[in-house]
Amino acid sequence: MKKFNLLILLYVSLVLAGCITGQQDAVTLQSPAIIPEPVHLEVKDGVFQLTDRTAVSFRANDELAESTAGALNDILLPILDSKLEYRENTTTDVILFKTEAAIDNPEGYRLNVTDDQITISAGTAAGYFYGLQTLRQLWETTDQENKGGLLIPQVEIEDHPRFEWRGMMLDVSRHFFPKEFIKKFIDYLAMNKLNTFHWHLVDDQGWRIEIKKYPLLTEKGAWRVNKEHLHWNSRPKPEQGEVADFGGFYTQEEIKEIVQYAAERHVNIVPEIEMPAHVSAAIASYPWLSCKQEPIPVPSGGVWPITDIYCAGNDSTFMFLAEVLTEVMELFPSEYIHVGGDEATKTEWEHCAKCQQRIKDEDLANVHELQSYFISRVEEFLNANGRKLIGWDEILEGGLAPNATVMSWRGMSGGIEAAKKGHHAVMSPGTHLYFDHYQGQQQLEPLAIGGYSPISHVYTFDPAPDSLGQAADYILGGQANLWTEYVPTPEHAEYMIFPRIYALAEVLWTPRENKDWDKFISKVNRHLPLLDEKGVNYARSMNNVHVTPEFDKEKGTISMKMEAENPQGDIRYTADGSEPSVNSEIYLAPMSPDQTMTVKAGLFQNGELVGKISATEIFIHKAFAQQPEYKAQPAEKYSGNSDFVLTDGIRGSMNFGSGEWQGFNGDDLELVFDFEEPTTVSNVTVGTLQDNGSWIFRANKVVIYGAGDGSGLELLGDSKANISSSTVEKQVVDFYVTIPEKPLSRLKVVVYNIGVCPEDHAGAGRPAWLFVDEVIIE
Helix, strand or coil, X not given: CEEEEHHHCCCCCCEEEECECCCCCCXXXXXXXXXXXXXXXXXXXXXXXXXXXXXXXXXXXXXXXXXXXXXXXXXXXXXXXXXXXXXXXXXXXXEEEEECCCCCCCCCEEEEECCCEEEEEEXXXXXXXXXXXXXXXXXXXXXXXXXXXXXXXXXXXXECCCCXXXXXXXXXXXXXXXXXXXXXXXXXXXHCCXXXXXXXXXXXXXXXXXXXXXXXXXXXXXXXXXXXXXXXXXXCCCCCCCCEEXXXXXXXXXXXXXXXXXXXCCCEEEEEEEECCCCHHHHHXXXXXXXXXXXCCCCCCCCCCCCCCECCCCHHHHHHHHHXXXXXXXXXXXXXXXXXXXXXXXXXHHHCHHHHXXXXXXXXXXXXXXXXXXXXXXXXXXXXXXXXXXXXXXXXCCCCCCCCEEEECCCCHHHHHHHHCCCCEEECCHHHHXXXXXXXXXXXXXXXXXXXXXXXXXXXXXXXXXXXXXXXXXXXXXXXXXCCCCCCCHHHHHHHHCCHHHHHHHHHHCXXXXXXXXXXXXXXXXXXXXXXXXXXXXXXXXXXXXXXXXXXXXXXXXXXXXXXXXXXCXXXXXXXXXXXXXXXXXXXXXXXXXXXXXEEEEEEECCEECCCCEEEEECCCCCCCCCCEECCCCCHHHCCCCCCCCCCXXXXXXXXXXXXXXXXXXXXXXXXXXXXXXXXXXXXXXXXXXXXXXXXXXCCEEEEEEECCCCCCEEEEEEECCCCCCCCCCEEEEEEEEEEEEEEXXXXXXXXXXXXXXXXXCCCCCECEEEEEEEEEC
């Protein structure tokens, strides 16, 4: 067995393994597991056996084909111990390369495998590259005990991408990643036929690109005080005397090396230079860039609201940006330059004399139009230098710059609005494509920013649904984003990327009608052993078992369904709190619990546990499966996954976006339960969430009222909060109310919101969120 690292090669990015000794008897291979699924794939009987006796062939003077043949030889040399020889006019035991201008799509290719030859046809180097990626997968993902070479299943493939922009963003500001990992990240994109690397080089917490005209940007702006031991959103402002030595940056020579590395793999790098907000690191380096022109430190953690922004009334700001962008354009040949444009709190502009004078001089209505002026002025500079501007969907506010492209992250509405106005858009909604979100049950995952985007959810995304009509023509494609506030290392980044990148690749390459979840997840299972060979730290979250309630309206009962995203294997479980094993009961159908219990479950394949054991407490109580009367409804976005979310027997985890909670923005929760028959109640427990960084705070107090038959409501008891609303640690805070035991026909539960965010919070004075689950009546 010979293993080799293909990162050093031009056209490859995986570690491959092959066995080369002697002849091989006829074998049966599994069907191909190509990700992303091709446009047309026909699998035929038989195989092609690739050995050191196989030849390569191409037309004379076809430099593109000759170069591709050389790249394939680089891949095969460590496997075969020799290079394939070139032979003219041969038709058997040969790999043919044909450059065909008739292949319209610049990234398209054809791949035909018969028993005596492989033919790869393309019109461009990119097409050939993707053809080689598919060929590589054909021998990597087929089960073979081959001692005579590589076995390639006979296939006929015609392929090209659905979208031209197939990308992923990596944030290197919140946490800096070394050059070696940036190259590895590019390899991950290339092997999955993704062609765009959005490089987030600038943000409040660090400036990561060397600008020779402004050396302080990296001498000072690239470094912050190390407060990694604290939660991201609870890191205090650096104090005078604290040493800023945590961070890093890329020299221009390193960037040139990375850009070349990416180009060889047909990955375009789109640099992002944030403006007018997310620029604390720049202002820390050159305070005259802000309206106040006062020194500030580089933040060590979260910043909200973002008020330290560039001064739009100062011409020196635009001179600075022009000189920075000039150096950026010299390093990056990308047609697009990303300018951010998001999350700018414009309070400083409202009080800045120069900004107000700019508004007056340019006949602008308000600070929103001033941001539009800011972005349009930068776009004019980029256009004059042959580049195009792209920014987050906030650049729509106050009017869209004439030629701008919108990257839609706050859902798809921004991209849709831009497309309907005749502007190009890239879809990147946080609902589906934020890879910093949890991909499994929060209690089984490393700390993340929040949200919930498992691989199955990523796979459902469509950047250009039919509802867009002709506006769909303006959708360039899509990309996933990996923000790194909670991703401090390359290993953690890999965990957040894999295996979700496989779903991203298929969403952006494969025709909608060719997508098939069951087939896709089966292919993912075939690719994971390759990641094991490479030592990639991928997530196994799709193997974890979820226990979810299902309500039967006719019977008025709730049953518990168990499922894992990965359908391969057996779910085994226990209902007594013990750890499940290969000998535990196999889950076959939803269970209907009649008493409080702890269900533990795991997915087993071939007698081995392949994920983590999940534990779910199911509470059967006197309000179980009841639908209470609400005085005020929860926020639409956080209404929960059913009408019975507060009484479904399953308590909410610490992931507020899981559908297990109901959220109320600034409002109290008031519920009334009507019992069919007088019911004796002794206590009520109400769970609330404390998630300071997400503006979610435990309740102030819970008050219980009750009434017997024919009587009015009376106060029965209350419970006050036992932790501060400023507590940073994320936790579920229970309110336990003991009440006098007596028969009740009606029970009223009032959960009081703290109202507004505390004075020491970034959102001080703004409406606070209250999240509640479950209401347990005993």
